Every structure is written in C-alpha cells, then in structure tokens.
Amino acid sequence: MSIEVPNRISVTVKSTFQQMFMASLTMIRYHGALIVVHLIFPLAGLFLLVFPPLVGLRVGPQEVILAMLGFSFTPLLIAVSVWSARRQNKLTEGSFVYSFDSDGVHTSGATFDQTIKWSAIPRVRQSKRFLFIFISRTRALCIPMIDLVNQGVFKDVRAITELHTDFQ
Secondary structure, eight states: OOOOOOSEEEEEEOOOHHHHHHHHHHHGGGSGGGHHHHHHHHHHHHHHHHHHHHTTOOOOHHHHHHHHHHHHHHHHHHHHHHHHHHHHOGGGSSOEEEEEESSEEEEEOSSOEEEEEGGGOOEEEEOSSEEEEESSSSOEEEEEHHHHHHTTOHHHHHHHHHHHSOBO
16 A cells, blocks of 8 residues: 655644643653653652651651652643743744655744755654654654644655655
C-alpha cells in the first residue's frame, strides 16, 4: 500500500494554554533519562506518605502538604513556564501555519518565518493528542492532532514525515 505524498501540506494551528500545557506534560516521556528528574518530587511525596506508617508513625498535615507539593511540582512548574512564555514572548502570539514539503518543515506566524530542514529533525513522535517534531533532544514543535485530523491532512503529514525522519 503506497500513499502518494503531495508536494506541500499546510496546517493552521492556534494552540490554547491547555493544549500547550498538555503538550509539555506529554513531552516529558520523550526526554529519555531526564524523566528521572521529573519523577524525583512525586516519589519524594509518595515516600512522605508511605514511610511514616511503616515505622509506626502517624502521617500529619505537614507530610500531606509536602507530599501534595511533591506531586504537583512538575505540573506547576510547566504551567508557570507555559504561561510566562505565552505572556512575554511575541513569537507565541496568534496562529501558526506549519507546512511540510521535501525541503523540511516551514513554520510561520505573525512575527516570524522559519524553515527546519529534514536533516535537522532527529525524530517525529505521535501521541494521542499531539504530533511532536523534535528539533533537538528535548525541544519539539507540538502540533495538536485534532487540528491535523479536522483539516484532513494527518495522513499526508504522516506520509511525508515517514519519508524523511524516524517517525513513531
């Protein structure tokens, strides 16, 4: 089964805060060894709740509060980071147009135009909600799957990225 790949595919995206927050949380699983850093605080919170009863102590309100902070540390950090970037960075304003062709991925917004050649894209990953086009080990363009599907370009985008990158 061979899919004919169009010369150029474009999709317009206007990501919400919630989409960017979820994309940032989802991307953690693709960070490799850095996932350990993101697990330290939830594991510390779990330790604070589980260890005292094992040694015959009662879990007090201080332990519960510290555990909740441990569980929420990464999500809070990401929320502040996304909010700050969206508020202070002029490049994040408005909608973006992502275009895919044989040269690479072209991204444009109200204040910029950018081309990333396929040789600079080490991998492309698909989750339930997002298509991640990695431009470094820990940095990626995040395109919501709902936009790709609603605009009817998902199969074409997948076909062209499979031709040029490590797509999974």
